[in-house]
Amino acid sequence: MGALDVATIKRDFPILAREIKGKRLVYLDSASSSQKPQAVLDAMDECYRNYYANIHRGVYTIAEQATAAYEEARRKVARFVNARETAEVVFVRNATEAVNLVAYTWARANLRSGDAIVLSHMEHHANVVPWQMLAAERGVELRWIPLTAGYRLDTSGLDRLLDGAKLLAISAMSNVLGTINDVAALTSAAHAGGAHVLVDACQYVPHVATDVRAWDADFVAFSAHKMLGPSGIGALWARRDLLEEMPCFLGGGEMIRDVRLDGFTPNDVPWKFEAGTMPIVEAIGFGAAIDYLTAIGMDAVRDHERELTRYTLDALADRFGADLHVYGPHDVDGRGGAVSFLFEGIHAHDISQVLDEDAVCVRAGHHCAKPLMRQLGVPATSRASFYVYNDAADVDALVEALAKAQKFFEI
Numbered sequence: 058m059g060a061l062d063v064a065t066i067k068r069d070f071p072i073l074a075r076e077i078k079g080k081r082l083v084y085l086d087s088a089s090s091s092q093k094p095q096a097v098l099d100a101m102d103e104c105y106r107n108y109y110a111n112i113h114r115g116v117y118t119i120a121e122q123a124t125a126a127y128e129e130a131r132r133k134v135a136r137f138v139n140a141r142e143t144a145e146v147v148f149v150r151n152a153t154e155a156v157n158l159v160a161y162t163w164a165r166a167n168l169r170s171g172d173a174i175v176l177s178h179m180e181h182h183a184n185v186v187p188w189q190m191l192a193a194e195r196g197v198e199l200r201w202i203p204l205t206a207g208y209r210l211d212t213s214g215l216d217r218l219l220d221g222a223k224l225l226a227i228s229a230m231s232n233v234l235g236t237i238n239d240v241a242a243l244t245s246a247a248h249a250g251g252a253h254v255l256v257d258a259c260q261y262v263p264h265v266a267t268d269v270r271a272w273d274a275d276f277v278a279f280s281a282h283k284m285l286g287p288s289g290i291g292a293l294w295a296r297r298d299l300l301e302e303m304p305c306f307l308g309g310g311e312m313i314r315d316v317r318l319d320g321f322t323p324n325d326v327p328w329k330f331e332a333g334t335m336p337i338v339e340a341i342g343f344g345a346a347i348d349y350l351t352a353i354g355m356d357a358v359r360d361h362e363r364e365l366t367r368y369t370l371d372a373l374a375d376r377f378g379a380d381l382h383v384y385g386p387h388d389v390d391g392r393g394g395a396v397s398f399l400f401e402g403i404h405a406h407d408i409s410q411v412l413d414e415d416a417v418c419v420r421a422g423h424h425c426a427k428p429l430m431r432q433l434g435v436p437a438t439s440r441a442s443f444y445v446y447n448d449a450a451d452v453d454a455l456v457e458a459l460a461k462a463q464k465f466f467e468i
């Protein structure tokens with residue numbers, strides 16, 4: 058495994074030096090939220106200590122410095138996903154808010170009773186519930202792309218599903234199965250039928266070099282906290298012409314140009330969607346996380362995760378054979394590093410608790426994808442997920458802890 062120098066990278070993450078119950082912390086829950094490198098902590102600390110002030114308003118030096126740093130973070134995000142222009146990036150709290158922003162503004166302005174939205178069975182609740190709320194309010198029809206037995210989108214009926222649809226809202230990478238979807242092909246099919254496309258890229262942007270122009274999507278949502286940045290900040294990328302014509306979302310603060318007794322004039326894009334005091338320091342931390350990932354190189358990040366996922370799938374199969382079932386594709390070129398699994402006869406929560414005795418952190422539950430769990434016919438899975446600071450030793454620790462759990466529950 059040589060794509061990344063993980064030993065050096067690990068030292069950049071203070072939390073990874075911690076011991077829990079006398080054991081080295083093995084953090085395998087990055088699909089839920091990633092850990093933060095010293096560079097991100099420093100960038101945020103530096104702002105609070107040296108130039109913190111509210112942005113866009115003050116004319117004094119530190120307010121101008123804070124504003125410049127916040128807008129520089131936006132430029133970094135825009136470059137990271139190859140946006141055409143910086144104004145296409147709207148800062149939001151997280152990917153969930155980005156999807157809701159589109160649902161409340163663009164979708165409520167453009168969809169009415171009888172219109173259809175196409176989703177898939179592998180969507181996170183963040184890309185399901187906002188559309189269900191809209192469907193209930195407007196009488197919009199929701200259509201679903203099913204999955205194949207190999208945990209991929211079954212696109213055999215896609216043309217029929219897209220026929221007359223106004224929106225395709227689809228994840229680029231499943232947080233449960235790890236499946237990577239062919240967004241460019243899906244976008245092209247959707248656009249050919251006249252539908253817009255929203256990509257939930259919350260699991261993709263942190264792990265794979267992302268090019269929103271190559272995708273040709275209309276909206277792309279992602280969160281900083283899954284890509285080494287702080288919680289409380291995320292981004293909606295959208296085509297500028299769409300942002301211009303979309304109605305405002307939340308009202309107040311920086312989103313206005315003028316307010317009179319008889320109404321208001323909204324600010325320019327993207328500030329039109331950034332109401333109230335924004336998470337200023339979090340945006341600066343987001344920018345620092347992007348610098349860190351860029352210095353490693355996103356191709357190396359992807360190569361490393363491909364290698365580690367291959368190693369994990371092989372190690373689990375070798376050690377546990379048919380006792381352990383992995384829910385997700387086995388071909389590592391078409392999947393990311395979220396590995397969901399179940400031991401025959403043991404509940405995922407029980408596994409997680411036993412693993413915690415060895416300081417191995419894995420997720421157990423429905424992973425905010427209950428429709429998918431229902432399709433899989435299980436209430437929950439265990440999920441190990443990787444990032445730049447994980448290596449084969451972490452996977453070995455997982456396998457050893459799982460073997461102990463298996464013995465404990467005496468399969």
Ligand SMILES: Cc1ncc(COP(=O)(O)O)c(C=O)c1O
Pocket residue numbers: 088089151152153154181183184228230231232257259260280291425
């Ligand atoms: C695929 C996917 N979409 C959306 C989200 C929601 O992200 P957030 O909680 O940051 O809004 C997640 C988080 O787990 C996710 O994995």
